[in-house]
Amino acid sequence: MWYIKKETLDFILGAAQNNYPYEFAGMLRADKDTITEVLLIPGTRWHETSATFLMNMIPTDLSIVGSVHSHPGPAIPSQADLEFFSKFGKIHLIAGYPYDFQNLRAFLPDGTPTRVIIK
Ligand SMILES: [Zn+2]
Secondary structure (H helix, E strand, O other): OEEEOHHHHHHHHHHHHHHOOOOOEEEEEEEOOEEEEEEEOOOOOHHHOOHHHHHHHOOOOOOEEEEEEEOOOOOOOOHHHHHHHHHOOOEEEEEOOOOOHHHEEEEOOOOOEEOEEEO
């Protein structure tokens, strides 16, 4: 089970709103099982970017546990999303329009939907 700090959740939803209709992308840092911080990757257009490039952008930081990006529509992972999720991390978030908590979906590396709980 994964948790997310309220401030971190608010940051993600705000960044998704601010970037609409474009996407934002970032890496998630966690303290044990709680997502505490987002490291933005400036200028990244997630769905036009290869997974290899994204992998190279990831800082070598052991506290990074996964990724977050936004969709201008529903939070349904694309094939490229699923490939990226499978290569890296433990938890991946997609913020779907209109960027409220109900439209923030979480996925395990194998693409299985999971839940995050606000802490
Ligand atoms: Zn996506």
